[in-house]
Amino acid sequence: MRAYKVLIIEDELKIARFVELELKYEGYDVEKSNDGKVGLIMALKDKYDIILLDIMLPSMNGIEVLRRLRESCDTPVIMLTAKDEVMDKVIGLDMGANDYVTKPFAIEELLARIRAILKTTKIRKESLEILQINKLKMDLKKYVVSYDDKIIDLTKREFDLLQYLIENKNIVLTREKIVEKVWGYDYLGDTNIVDVYIRYLRSKIDEKYKIKLINTVRGVGYLLKDEI
Numbered sequence: 001m002r003a004y005k006v007l008i009i010e011d012e013l014k015i016a017r018f019v020e021l022e023l024k025y026e027g028y029d030v031e032k033s034n035d036g037k038v039g040l041i042m043a044l045k046d047k048y049d050i051i052l053l054d055i056m057l058p059s060m061n062g063i064e065v066l067r068r069l070r071e072s073c074d075t076p077v078i079m080l081t082a083k084d085e086v087m088d089k090v091i092g093l094d095m096g097a098n099d100y101v102t103k104p105f106a107i108e109e110l111l112a113r114i115r116a117i118l119k120t121t122k123i124r125k126e127s128l129e130i131l132q133i134n135k136l137k138m139d140l141k142k143y144v145v146s147y148d149d150k151i152i153d154l155t156k157r158e159f160d161l162l163q164y165l166i167e168n169k170n171i172v173l174t175r176e177k178i179v180e181k182v183w184g185y186d187y188l189g190d191t192n193i194v195d196v197y198i199r200y201l202r203s204k205i206d207e208k209y210k211i212k213l214i215n216t217v218r219g220v221g222y223l224l225k226d227e228i
Contacts, residue, residue, distance in 0.1 A: 004049040004118055008032040009039030009065065010080060011057050015103070019052065022107045023114075036060030043069055049121070050114055053097075054080045055088050063091055070096040076117045078110070131166045133226050136205065136213065138163060147209050154204065157182070161197050162205075165214065165224040174221040198222060 006023055010016040011034040023030045031046075033039035036057035043051055043065075051069075055062035066077060079092040079100040089100050098117050101110050131138040135148040138159075145152045145159065154162065161182050165173070175191035183193070198214060206213050215223045 003027055003029040005029045005031070005047070006114070007039070007043055007046075007048045007051045009036065009043070009051065009057065009062070010034060010054040012054070015080075019107070019110065022111070026111060034058070036062065036065050040065045040068055043075065044073060048075050050076045050078065050117060052078050052080060052110075052114075055092070056082070063088065063095065066092060066095045066097060076121055078113060078117065080105075131163065133166060133169065133213070133224075134211075135209075136166075138166060147205060152204055154201075158197060158200055158204070161194075162201055165222065169224050169226045172217050172220055172223045178221065194222070 004027075006028045008016050008019055008023075008030065010019070010032065013034060016032050016034060020030045020032055031042065031048075033042055034057075037059040039053070039057070040060060053062045053065060057065070062079060066079070069075070069077070074096075076098045077096070079089065079097045081089050081092070081100050081102055089102075092100060099113050101113060129139065129141040131140065136145075137147075138145050140163065143159065145154050145162065161178070164178065164181050175194045178194045179187055179191050183189075198216075202214055205211070213224060215225060217223050
């Protein structure tokens with residue numbers, strides 16, 4: 001199992017070094033920056049499991065770093081704040097920070113908060129990797145579809161179509177929308193291709209297991225109901 005990767009953006013060198021050593025001792029892979037702009041570039045360029053972000057930074061303050069980060073990235077962030085920076089805490093949380101720790105802090109508290117966030121993130125990620133409706137299950141990580149634990153052999157296109165339908169369950173989807181999302185913007189063929197692949201899915205799931213999963217909405221498109 002790979003080590004969790006942490007980015008520390010903190011201009012107080014002693015604090016940054018102390019936290020770095022403690023995290024490395026706990027088995028984390030650590031990188032650090034003492035500059036706001038440089039830290040932002042690092043955060044956007046590489047993939048980190050969590051970021052420890054100070055507010056008072058040279059070049060760019062932590063609030064602005066967080067704002068720009070949240071425009072394209074949802075990496076968990078713990079803000080490191082001074083004791084009297086109440087408004088910065090509020091603004092940071094409103095901007096999308098996951099938590100904050102007030103300086104001076106006990107390293108045990110920081111480590112506990114990091115563990116809590118990483119655990120929550122892992123659970124959320126794992127839940128997103130499994131899509132399920134009744135006995136029908138899609139494992140997006142293993143690329144496996146099953147019904148009542150019986151494997152269903154699907155092509156990549158059938159898999160992508162079923163995934164899109166399940167992710168939008170109880171929503172009527174037009175053929176045009178399905179083509180756009182499953183076949184892509186550059187697809188130049190007829191939208192009737194959707195009907196063909198819906199028949200494929202029905203033959204492998206609905207008809208085989210005597211269920212009514214995919215419903216036709218006449219003149220519009222298709223609807224997958226979560227009550228089979």
